[in-house]
Amino acid sequence: MSSEDQIFDRSWAEALVTAGLQRLSADYKGESKETLFNELRIFLTSGAEPLPAYSELAVRLGMTESTLRSHVTRLRARYREALRAEVRRTVETEAEVGEELHELLRVLTRG
Known part of the structure; x- marks a missing residue:
């Protein structure tokens, strides 16, 4: 793969991640959970x-550690869905969504 292709792939991956985070941020803001x-x-x-220690962050946020862990689990699930939604806008079939997400992960872990 040429360095130009790698640059394009990296830019594509970063754009999807940014769009997914923006979508998720807007969702949380709409639920008055921006903080x-x-x-x-x-x-x-x-x-x-x-990463911060769950115990320290839970104290700072005024919740139990188990509640914090639940929030993080839900956040990660919603992030996956936000990424899927962004990818879905760029492809025609659901099978392609999975392929593109796999490619996204490959590009991001390649560094």
Whole structure:
């Protein structure tokens, strides 16, 4: 694969991730949970950044650790759906959605 193709693929992947995060952010804002989204977003985008300890974050947010874990689990599921929705807009069939998501993961993990 040429470096131009790799640059294109990386740009495509980053655009989808950004669109998925924006969609999810808008959803949380619409539910008056913007602060929660902003605090938990790191669990979707941490990369090399260390994740906060659940116990410390739960205290900061004024909830139990188990409630925080539930919020993070739901956030990740909603993020997957937001990414699927963004990919779905670019392809014709549901089978292609899965293929494109697989490609997205490949591109993002390639670095």
